Amino acid sequence: MSAYLPLLNKRAVVTGGSRGIRAAIVRRLAAEGASVVFTYSASPDAAMTLVQEIITAGGRAFALQADSADPAALQAAIRRAVERLGGLDILVNNAGTLVHALIDDFSQADFDRTLAINVRAPFFAMQEAARHMKAGGRIINVSSNVAVSAAVPGASVYGLSKSALTAMTRALAHEFAPRGITVNAIQPGPTSTDMTAGMEDYIIGRVPAGRMADASEPAALVAYLAGPDASFINGAAITIDGAMTA
Numbered sequence: 001m002s003a004y005l006p007l008l009n010k011r012a013v014v015t016g017g018s019r020g021i022r023a024a025i026v027r028r029l030a031a032e033g034a035s036v037v038f039t040y041s042a043s044p045d046a047a048m049t050l051v052q053e054i055i056t057a058g059g060r061a062f063a064l065q066a067d068s069a070d071p072a073a074l075q076a077a078i079r080r081a082v083e084r085l086g087g088l089d090i091l092v093n094n095a096g097t098l099v100h101a102l103i104d105d106f107s108q109a110d111f112d113r114t115l116a117i118n119v120r121a122p123f124f125a126m127q128e129a130a131r132h133m134k135a136g137g138r139i140i141n142v143s144s145n146v147a148v149s150a151a152v153p154g155a156s157v158y159g160l161s162k163s164a165l166t167a168m169t170r171a172l173a174h175e176f177a178p179r180g181i182t183v184n185a186i187q188p189g190p191t192s193t194d195m196t197a198g199m200e201d202y203i204i205g206r207v208p209a210g211r212m213a214d215a216s217e218p219a220a221l222v223a224y225l226a227g228p229d230a231s232f233i234n235g236a237a238i239t240i241d242g243a244m245t246a
Protein backbone atom coordinates (compact mmCIF):
# COMPACT_ATOMS: atom_id res chain seq x y z
CA MET A 1 0.00 0.00 0.00
CA SER A 2 1.42 3.43 -0.93
CA ALA A 3 1.88 6.05 1.80
CA TYR A 4 -0.95 8.52 2.45
CA LEU A 5 0.27 12.03 1.60
CA PRO A 6 -2.16 14.57 3.13
CA LEU A 7 -0.72 17.51 1.17
CA LEU A 8 -0.38 15.82 -2.23
CA ASN A 9 -0.84 18.34 -5.09
CA LYS A 10 -0.92 21.29 -2.64
CA ARG A 11 1.18 24.34 -3.51
CA ALA A 12 2.91 26.08 -0.63
CA VAL A 13 4.94 29.24 -0.06
CA VAL A 14 7.02 29.47 3.11
CA THR A 15 8.78 32.72 4.00
CA GLY A 16 12.07 32.78 5.83
CA GLY A 17 15.51 31.42 5.15
CA SER A 18 16.73 27.94 4.82
CA ARG A 19 17.53 27.36 8.45
CA GLY A 20 15.81 26.60 11.74
CA ILE A 21 12.08 26.05 12.09
CA ARG A 22 11.45 27.09 8.52
CA ALA A 23 13.71 24.41 7.08
CA ALA A 24 11.85 21.84 9.18
CA ILE A 25 8.52 23.21 7.88
CA VAL A 26 9.69 23.01 4.25
CA ARG A 27 10.93 19.44 4.78
CA ARG A 28 7.67 18.38 6.43
CA LEU A 29 5.33 19.97 3.86
CA ALA A 30 7.38 18.45 1.03
CA ALA A 31 7.42 15.04 2.74
CA GLU A 32 3.61 15.18 2.94
CA GLY A 33 3.40 15.74 -0.82
CA ALA A 34 3.28 19.54 -1.25
CA SER A 35 5.30 21.49 -3.82
CA VAL A 36 7.09 24.16 -1.81
CA VAL A 37 8.60 27.50 -2.77
CA PHE A 38 10.45 29.19 0.07
CA THR A 39 12.11 32.56 0.39
CA TYR A 40 15.45 33.33 2.01
CA SER A 41 17.32 36.55 2.65
CA ALA A 42 20.94 36.02 3.65
CA SER A 43 21.71 32.31 3.33
CA PRO A 44 21.67 31.26 -0.37
CA ASP A 45 23.97 28.28 0.19
CA ALA A 46 21.75 26.88 2.93
CA ALA A 47 18.70 27.47 0.69
CA MET A 48 20.22 25.57 -2.23
CA THR A 49 21.32 22.72 0.05
CA LEU A 50 17.75 22.39 1.35
CA VAL A 51 16.28 22.42 -2.19
CA GLN A 52 18.73 19.71 -3.24
CA GLU A 53 17.98 17.61 -0.16
CA ILE A 54 14.22 17.70 -0.86
CA ILE A 55 14.61 16.92 -4.57
CA THR A 56 16.93 14.01 -3.74
CA ALA A 57 14.26 12.68 -1.37
CA GLY A 58 11.73 12.78 -4.24
CA GLY A 59 10.02 16.04 -3.24
CA ARG A 60 9.46 19.32 -5.06
CA ALA A 61 11.03 22.57 -3.77
CA PHE A 62 12.37 25.84 -5.11
CA ALA A 63 13.99 28.84 -3.37
CA LEU A 64 13.64 32.56 -4.10
CA GLN A 65 15.69 35.41 -2.62
CA ALA A 66 13.45 38.05 -1.00
CA ASP A 67 14.15 40.22 2.02
CA SER A 68 10.98 40.20 4.13
CA ALA A 69 11.84 43.73 5.28
CA ASP A 70 10.89 44.89 1.76
CA PRO A 71 7.13 44.33 1.21
CA ALA A 72 7.33 44.93 -2.57
CA ALA A 73 10.11 42.33 -2.94
CA LEU A 74 8.18 39.85 -0.81
CA GLN A 75 4.96 40.30 -2.79
CA ALA A 76 6.89 39.97 -6.07
CA ALA A 77 8.43 36.72 -4.81
CA ILE A 78 4.99 35.35 -3.93
CA ARG A 79 3.74 36.24 -7.43
CA ARG A 80 6.74 34.44 -8.97
CA ALA A 81 6.07 31.45 -6.74
CA VAL A 82 2.41 31.36 -7.80
CA GLU A 83 3.44 31.46 -11.48
CA ARG A 84 5.88 28.62 -10.92
CA LEU A 85 3.47 26.51 -8.85
CA GLY A 86 0.38 27.27 -10.94
CA GLY A 87 -1.55 28.50 -7.90
CA LEU A 88 -1.34 28.78 -4.13
CA ASP A 89 -2.96 26.64 -1.43
CA ILE A 90 -0.74 27.21 1.64
CA LEU A 91 1.14 30.27 2.93
CA VAL A 92 3.39 29.95 5.97
CA ASN A 93 4.71 33.23 7.37
CA ASN A 94 7.80 32.03 9.17
CA ALA A 95 10.53 34.64 8.56
CA GLY A 96 11.34 36.29 11.85
CA THR A 97 14.02 38.22 13.64
CA LEU A 98 14.90 38.45 17.32
CA VAL A 99 16.93 41.32 18.77
CA HIS A 100 17.43 40.58 22.42
CA ALA A 101 18.26 43.75 24.39
CA LEU A 102 17.07 45.71 27.41
CA ILE A 103 15.25 48.99 26.81
CA ASP A 104 18.33 51.11 27.62
CA ASP A 105 20.22 49.55 24.72
CA PHE A 106 17.45 49.10 22.15
CA SER A 107 17.97 51.16 18.99
CA GLN A 108 15.21 52.71 16.92
CA ALA A 109 16.60 50.93 13.83
CA ASP A 110 16.25 47.52 15.52
CA PHE A 111 12.72 48.42 16.68
CA ASP A 112 11.67 49.35 13.12
CA ARG A 113 13.36 46.31 11.56
CA THR A 114 11.72 43.91 14.03
CA LEU A 115 8.27 45.25 13.21
CA ALA A 116 9.04 45.30 9.47
CA ILE A 117 10.02 41.60 9.38
CA ASN A 118 7.77 40.14 12.10
CA VAL A 119 4.57 42.16 11.51
CA ARG A 120 4.50 44.17 8.28
CA ALA A 121 5.89 41.34 6.13
CA PRO A 122 3.26 38.73 7.15
CA PHE A 123 0.49 41.31 6.56
CA PHE A 124 1.61 42.08 3.01
CA ALA A 125 2.36 38.42 2.29
CA MET A 126 -1.24 37.62 3.28
CA GLN A 127 -2.50 40.51 1.14
CA GLU A 128 -0.69 39.05 -1.89
CA ALA A 129 -1.74 35.48 -1.05
CA ALA A 130 -5.38 36.60 -0.87
CA ARG A 131 -5.19 37.54 -4.56
CA HIS A 132 -4.35 33.94 -5.52
CA MET A 133 -5.85 31.59 -2.92
CA LYS A 134 -9.17 29.88 -3.46
CA ALA A 135 -11.53 28.15 -1.03
CA GLY A 136 -9.62 25.51 0.90
CA GLY A 137 -6.57 27.78 1.28
CA ARG A 138 -4.53 27.75 4.49
CA ILE A 139 -2.46 30.52 6.07
CA ILE A 140 -0.26 29.72 9.07
CA ASN A 141 1.64 32.44 10.92
CA VAL A 142 4.63 31.48 13.05
CA SER A 143 4.18 33.58 16.16
CA SER A 144 5.72 32.74 19.55
CA ASN A 145 4.75 31.85 23.10
CA VAL A 146 6.04 35.32 24.07
CA ALA A 147 2.64 36.46 22.74
CA VAL A 148 1.20 34.59 25.76
CA SER A 149 3.69 35.43 28.48
CA ALA A 150 6.82 37.61 28.66
CA ALA A 151 9.20 34.94 29.85
CA VAL A 152 12.50 36.82 29.79
CA PRO A 153 13.74 40.42 30.09
CA GLY A 154 15.06 41.85 26.83
CA ALA A 155 12.29 40.51 24.61
CA SER A 156 9.87 43.44 24.79
CA VAL A 157 9.99 44.41 21.12
CA TYR A 158 10.05 40.79 19.91
CA GLY A 159 7.09 40.13 22.24
CA LEU A 160 5.09 43.06 20.95
CA SER A 161 5.77 41.97 17.36
CA LYS A 162 4.57 38.41 18.00
CA SER A 163 1.53 39.62 19.99
CA ALA A 164 0.67 41.80 17.00
CA LEU A 165 1.05 38.82 14.66
CA THR A 166 -1.25 36.67 16.78
CA ALA A 167 -3.83 39.49 17.03
CA MET A 168 -3.65 40.05 13.27
CA THR A 169 -4.16 36.30 12.74
CA ARG A 170 -7.40 36.34 14.73
CA ALA A 171 -8.70 39.47 12.99
CA LEU A 172 -7.91 38.22 9.49
CA ALA A 173 -9.57 34.85 10.18
CA HIS A 174 -12.83 36.83 10.19
CA GLU A 175 -12.01 38.29 6.78
CA PHE A 176 -10.83 35.03 5.19
CA ALA A 177 -13.38 32.57 6.70
CA PRO A 178 -16.24 33.57 4.36
CA ARG A 179 -13.90 32.73 1.46
CA GLY A 180 -13.21 29.24 2.80
CA ILE A 181 -9.64 30.08 3.87
CA THR A 182 -8.28 29.48 7.37
CA VAL A 183 -5.76 31.73 9.15
CA ASN A 184 -4.08 30.32 12.25
CA ALA A 185 -1.00 31.01 14.32
CA ILE A 186 1.38 28.64 16.03
CA GLN A 187 3.13 29.92 19.15
CA PRO A 188 6.31 27.88 19.67
CA GLY A 189 8.30 28.06 22.85
CA PRO A 190 12.08 27.71 22.86
CA THR A 191 13.14 25.64 19.87
CA SER A 192 16.72 24.58 19.10
CA THR A 193 17.78 26.84 16.20
CA ASP A 194 20.35 29.55 15.53
CA MET A 195 17.90 31.99 17.14
CA THR A 196 18.32 30.32 20.53
CA ALA A 197 22.00 29.32 20.22
CA GLY A 198 23.93 30.11 23.40
CA MET A 199 20.73 30.61 25.45
CA GLU A 200 20.01 26.90 26.05
CA ASP A 201 20.99 26.60 29.73
CA TYR A 202 19.07 29.76 30.65
CA ILE A 203 15.99 28.67 28.73
CA ILE A 204 15.75 24.98 29.67
CA GLY A 205 15.40 25.78 33.38
CA ARG A 206 12.21 27.67 32.55
CA VAL A 207 10.54 24.88 30.56
CA PRO A 208 8.58 22.33 32.66
CA ALA A 209 9.23 19.72 29.97
CA GLY A 210 12.94 20.14 30.78
CA ARG A 211 14.02 20.56 27.18
CA MET A 212 13.67 22.78 24.13
CA ALA A 213 11.53 21.73 21.16
CA ASP A 214 13.10 20.13 18.14
CA ALA A 215 12.26 22.17 15.00
CA SER A 216 10.37 19.14 13.66
CA GLU A 217 7.74 19.58 16.42
CA PRO A 218 6.41 23.04 15.43
CA ALA A 219 6.79 21.93 11.79
CA ALA A 220 4.43 19.00 12.43
CA LEU A 221 1.85 21.42 13.86
CA VAL A 222 2.13 23.62 10.75
CA ALA A 223 1.59 20.57 8.53
CA TYR A 224 -1.46 19.55 10.56
CA LEU A 225 -2.99 23.05 10.22
CA ALA A 226 -2.27 22.93 6.47
CA GLY A 227 -3.89 19.50 6.11
CA PRO A 228 -7.43 18.24 5.52
CA ASP A 229 -8.15 17.38 9.18
CA ALA A 230 -7.80 21.04 10.28
CA SER A 231 -10.48 22.48 7.99
CA PHE A 232 -12.59 23.93 10.86
CA ILE A 233 -9.71 25.35 12.90
CA ASN A 234 -9.72 29.06 12.09
CA GLY A 235 -8.49 32.09 14.03
CA ALA A 236 -6.69 29.89 16.53
CA ALA A 237 -3.34 30.53 18.16
CA ILE A 238 -1.91 27.19 19.25
CA THR A 239 0.90 27.25 21.78
CA ILE A 240 3.53 24.50 21.57
CA ASP A 241 5.97 25.06 24.43
CA GLY A 242 6.22 22.06 26.77
CA ALA A 243 3.92 23.78 29.34
CA MET A 244 6.21 26.82 29.67
CA THR A 245 3.30 29.30 29.62
CA ALA A 246 0.59 26.94 30.93
Ligand SMILES: NC(=O)c1ccc[n+]([C@@H]2O[C@H](COP(=O)([O-])OP(=O)(O)OC[C@H]3O[C@@H](n4cnc5c(N)ncnc54)[C@H](OP(=O)(O)O)[C@@H]3O)[C@@H](O)[C@H]2O)c1
Nearest residue numbers: 016017018019020021040041042043068096190191193195
Ligand atom coordinates in the same frame (compact mmCIF):
# COMPACT_ATOMS: atom_id res chain seq x y z
N1 LIG B 1 13.62 29.32 17.85
C1 LIG B 1 12.70 29.59 18.77
O1 LIG B 1 12.87 29.31 19.97
C2 LIG B 1 11.40 30.26 18.37
C3 LIG B 1 10.39 30.30 19.31
C4 LIG B 1 9.18 30.88 18.96
C5 LIG B 1 9.01 31.40 17.69
N2 LIG B 1 10.02 31.37 16.80
C6 LIG B 1 9.76 31.93 15.47
O2 LIG B 1 9.96 30.93 14.48
C7 LIG B 1 10.37 31.55 13.26
C8 LIG B 1 11.65 30.90 12.77
O3 LIG B 1 12.64 31.09 13.74
P1 LIG B 1 13.95 30.18 13.84
O4 LIG B 1 14.16 29.84 15.25
O5 LIG B 1 13.89 29.09 12.83
O6 LIG B 1 15.04 31.28 13.49
P2 LIG B 1 16.46 31.19 12.81
O7 LIG B 1 17.07 29.84 12.94
O8 LIG B 1 17.20 32.39 13.30
O9 LIG B 1 16.05 31.42 11.31
C9 LIG B 1 15.32 32.60 10.98
C10 LIG B 1 14.91 32.46 9.57
O10 LIG B 1 14.27 33.68 9.13
C11 LIG B 1 14.89 34.11 7.95
N3 LIG B 1 14.92 35.54 7.90
C12 LIG B 1 15.39 36.38 8.85
N4 LIG B 1 15.28 37.64 8.42
C13 LIG B 1 14.73 37.57 7.18
C14 LIG B 1 14.35 38.53 6.22
N5 LIG B 1 14.54 39.84 6.44
N6 LIG B 1 13.82 38.11 5.06
C15 LIG B 1 13.63 36.79 4.80
N7 LIG B 1 13.96 35.83 5.69
C16 LIG B 1 14.50 36.22 6.85
C17 LIG B 1 16.29 33.55 7.93
O11 LIG B 1 16.70 33.35 6.59
P3 LIG B 1 18.13 33.78 6.02
O12 LIG B 1 19.13 32.92 6.73
O13 LIG B 1 18.08 33.51 4.56
O14 LIG B 1 18.27 35.23 6.34
C18 LIG B 1 16.14 32.25 8.71
O15 LIG B 1 15.88 31.14 7.90
C19 LIG B 1 10.53 33.04 13.57
O16 LIG B 1 9.37 33.74 13.17
C20 LIG B 1 10.69 33.06 15.07
O17 LIG B 1 10.30 34.29 15.62
C21 LIG B 1 11.23 30.79 17.10
